[in-house]
Amino acid sequence: MKIEHIEFYHVSIPLDEPFMLSWVPGYPMTENQFILVRMTTDDGIVGESAGISIGETYASYGPTISSFIVGRDPFDVEGFLNMLEVEGTMGLRLAWLEPAFWDIMGKACGQPVYRLLGGGNNRIRAYYSTGELREPNRRADDLIQMRERGFKAVKLRFHNLDWREDMKVVEKAREVIGDSMEIMVDANQAMRYEILQPGPRWDLKTATDVARALEEYDAYWLEEPLDRGDYEGMRELRQRTSIRIAGGEINWRLQEFATLVQSRCLDILQPDAAYVGGISTTKKIAALAQASGLGFEPHTWGNGISLLINMQVMASSLQCKFCEFPYDPPSWTLEGRDGILAEPIDIDSEGFVHVPEKPGLGFVIDEEKLKKYGRKVFEF
Numbered sequence: 001m002k003i004e005h006i007e008f009y010h011v012s013i014p015l016d017e018p019f020m021l022s023w024v025p026g027y028p029m030t031e032n033q034f035i036l037v038r039m040t041t042d043d044g045i046v047g048e049s050a051g052i053s054i055g056e057t058y059a060s061y062g063p064t065i066s067s068f069i070v071g072r073d074p075f076d077v078e079g080f081l082n083m084l085e086v087e088g089t090m091g092l093r094l095a096w097l098e099p100a101f102w103d104i105m106g107k108a109c110g111q112p113v114y115r116l117l118g119g120g121n122n123r124i125r126a127y128y129s130t131g132e133l134r135e136p137n138r139r140a141d142d143l144i145q146m147r148e149r150g151f152k153a154v155k156l157r158f159h160n161l162d163w164r165e166d167m168k169v170v171e172k173a174r175e176v177i178g179d180s181m182e183i184m185v186d187a188n189q190a191m192r193y194e195i196l197q198p199g200p201r202w203d204l205k206t207a208t209d210v211a212r213a214l215e216e217y218d219a220y221w222l223e224e225p226l227d228r229g230d231y232e233g234m235r236e237l238r239q240r241t242s243i244r245i246a247g248g249e250i251n252w253r254l255q256e257f258a259t260l261v262q263s264r265c266l267d268i269l270q271p272d273a274a275y276v277g278g279i280s281t282t283k284k285i286a287a288l289a290q291a292s293g294l295g296f297e298p299h300t301w302g303n304g305i306s307l308l309i310n311m312q313v314m315a316s317s318l319q320c321k322f323c324e325f326p327y328d329p330p331s332w333t334l335e336g337r338d339g340i341l342a343e344p345i346d347i348d349s350e351g352f353v354h355v356p357e358k359p360g361l362g363f364v365i366d367e368e369k370l371k372k373y374g375r376k377v378f379e380f
Ligand SMILES: [Mg+2]
Pocket: 186, 188, 223, 224, 249, 299
C-alpha cells in the first residue's frame, strides 16, 4: 500500500462570539482556523489529520511536503517520523501529519487506533478545560452548569498580571463546588505570547507562591508554571510544593521528554500528538511516564480532530486519568471547535468522553461543512 494523493484545506470556522484566549492577552479570536490534510492510498483508503496552522503557508510548502509523503507506505510510521525529524530541523514542524497514517492503518485493519495501540477501554473522564479569564462569580455560575452537565473536573486559567486575582476564582470555585470537582490550574508560562498586550511573567518565586497558595484549595495540578526550558526551576519548584507540576504540551521530540524526566521537572507529562511527534511519539512518552512512575495526561486544544487524535492515545494508556475537553461557551463551543465533523464530540451524563468505535481516528468529515468553511490550498 502507498499514499498516492494528498490535499490540504484551510478551514476557518466562525465563532459565535470572540474567544478571549487567556494565553494571548488582548487577542479576540473570531475564527477557529486550522489545516486539514487528506491523504489517499492506491487502494482508495483516505486518512485525515489536522494541525493548527496558517493555511496560506501550506500552499507554498505543499510541493515540499507532498514530495516526502506521496509514494510512502502508510504503515512505515517510524520512517516517516525520521523524515519529520529532518524537516523539523530545517524549520517545518509537521508532526500533525503523522496521525493521518494511523487513520489509514486503522481503516485498513478495520479497528479504531486506540485498539491498534493496545487499549481496551474507550471511556475517559473529561475535564472542563476553560480558555478565558472570567470574574469569580461568572465562573462560579459556569461551574454549577458544568457540574450538572456531568463534569467532575475543571481546569482554570491563571493569566492576570497579578496571580492573586486568579486565586480569587479558585477560592470562589471551591466555595460553590466544594469537593465535587477536581480543580486543575494552567499558567501557560511555557511560552509567553505578548503580541498585543503584556502578560504575566512568572519566576520561581512567583510559581512557588502560587503553588503554595493552591495547596490550600487542594488543586490537582499546576500546569506550565515556568518556561519550558527552565529545568532547574521546575525541579526546585517540585521540591517546594506538594501540588503536582504538569507540563510538556509544546515540548518537541521524545528526547525533550527524556530530559524533563531525567531532570525530575514534572509529576505529569502532557505531550500533544500534534506537536511532539505524532501518535507514535506520544505513545512512547506514555511508556516513559509509566516506567518513571509519572502521570500521563496528554494536552489537546484547537479542533475536534486534534482532540480525537489525542483521545486515541489516552484510551490506550492505563495511567491516563483525564481527557482535556476544550470548552468555554458561549465563545468556545462544540460547534466552533468541531464544526466540520459530522458529529461533535461530547461527554456523557457522567462526564466521560468515548473514543468512537469507527476504524481509524474515528471522525467523519461533513463534506457540506467542509465546503462551507474550508478552501483547498494545495493538491498533488
Ligand atoms: Mg496547557
